[in-house]
Amino acid sequence: MLFGIAALVPALFFVVGMIRDRRRLGNAVWLGVTLVLLVLWLVFRATALGGWSAEVVGWSVVVVLLGLGFVLPTALLANGVLMVRREGFGLANLLSLLAGLAIFGVVIAFGFATARTGPVVDAVIGSLLIVAAYVAFLFVSLLLYSVLYGSVGRRTGFDAVVVLGAGLIGDRVPPLLAARLDRALSLYRREVAAGRSPLVVVSGGQGAGESVSEAVAMRDYLVRRGVPDELVVLEDRATTTEENLAYSARLLRERDWTGRAVAVTNNFHVFRAAVLARRLKLRMQIIGAPTAWYFLPSAFLREFAALLTHNPVVHTVTCGLLVGLHLWLTLTP
Template sequence: MIFGIAAIVPALFFVVGVIRDRRRIGNAVWLGVTLVFLLLWLLFRASAYGGWTAVVVGYGFLALLLGLGFVLPTALIANGVLMLKREGFRPANLLSLLAGLAIFGVVYAFGFATAHTGPVVDAVIGSLLIVAAYVAFLFVSLLLYSIVYGSIGRRTGFDAVVVLGAGLMGDRVPPLLASRLDRGIHLYRREVESGRTPLLVVSGGQGPDEKVSEAAAMRDYLLRRDVPDDLIVLEDRATTTEQNLQYSAKLLDERGWSGRAVAVTNNFHVFRAAVLARRLRLRMQIIGAPTAWYFLPSAFLREFAALLTHNPITHTVTCGLLVAAHVVLTLR
């Protein structure tokens, strides 16, 4: 009963946070805390009832642990190998492989701790598990809230559509960027059908291995799909997501535009782009475009790592306090 009541408090903070501003990282944390309390409530209710209820919940919890400990890391390692084959050897493409190996490492550490008990071993292994649990909690919370954020909010009524750039293949638009442009075109045509003539801002500078700027290649892509040239605005200086948003908003301001804007990126990138837009004080919604399934694990891990860097002190202090409390209780 107490866990069910306790879940109400973070749930209220979550609802209020979403109403005030959907782009807050805190919303993801409150969602995660709510789900943890609900899970604890479910487990205690099952143990109280006993019988088949306890058996079903117990086996379900065991299946969850086995999935997290063995199925998930195996799938991540397989995805990492696939990423290397299809996308080439780059640090970003190693993330799912490394994550899978790290989970197996945590499982091994837990097994080692159960076989070699002692104050020092318990303190060290326990600290490792606490950090792993904290990171896992944040990852699941941010992943779930990213899905929630991408599923709610306005879908029409935009006066400008900003398409965020991504890497080119020489001077060609790759599938990842094409999906963003196609979603931008879809939004543009829907607004035209309703009587609006929104601007389409294409944002992206030129990388060292690119023959033209991303914005120029994106403009050509739009022209080949019958988007009027006078409605396309080029922003060809940005090299980061923050610059994409900031420079695009500045171009719209310089044109005297003051309507409602939406930025388009891939679905895995939506929430981080929204967090950046909030930090820049931009009234801009973010909408996601589909992404190839095999690309998602590494992409979400990369976005998660980037979101962690937004509050490094908070995460470091929190982990430090949790580990310190565990060490004191273990070694006293």
């Protein structure tokens, strides 16, 4: 009963946050806390009512630990190998592989923690496990909220569509960027069918190994598929997501444009782009395009790492307090 009542508090903060602004990072944390308390409430209630015996609860914990400690990291390692084979050897493509190795490291540390290794070693290993649990909680919370954010919100009624760049192969649009352009094209055609003539802003500069700017290649892609050239606005200086959003909004303001705008990116990138739009004080919704399944684990891990950098002090202080409390309880006679 206690956990059920306690879950109402973060649930209230979550609902209020969603109403005020869906792009708030805090919404993901409140969602995570609510779900944790609800799970605890369900477990204790089922046990108290006799539906679950201690043996059932114990086996359930074993299954969860096996899933998190063996199945998940094994899948991440396999995905990391696949990413390297298909996308090349680079840090961004190694993230799922590194995450799998890190989880196996946590499992080994947990094994040491269950052995009699002495109070100091136990305290150190316990501290590492606490940090790992905190990071895992944040990752799951942000992942679930990213999916939720991408599933709700307006889908029509836009006067401008901004397409965020994603890199070229020479002058060719790769599948990742093509998915964004196809989603933007779908939105454009829907607005035209409703009697509007939305502007389409294509945003992306020219990077290393690219023979033209991303904006030029994106414009050509859309024009070949029926978007009038005069409705396509080029933003060819941006090299980051934040610049994509800021420079595109500036171009719209310079054209005295007023109305609703939507930015299109890939589904794994939606929430971070929304957080950046909020930081820039832009009234812009973000919509996601589908992504190849094998690309998603590394992509979500990269987005998670980027989101952590938005509030490094908060996360450092929180981990410090949790570890400090653990050390005090463990080492104090």
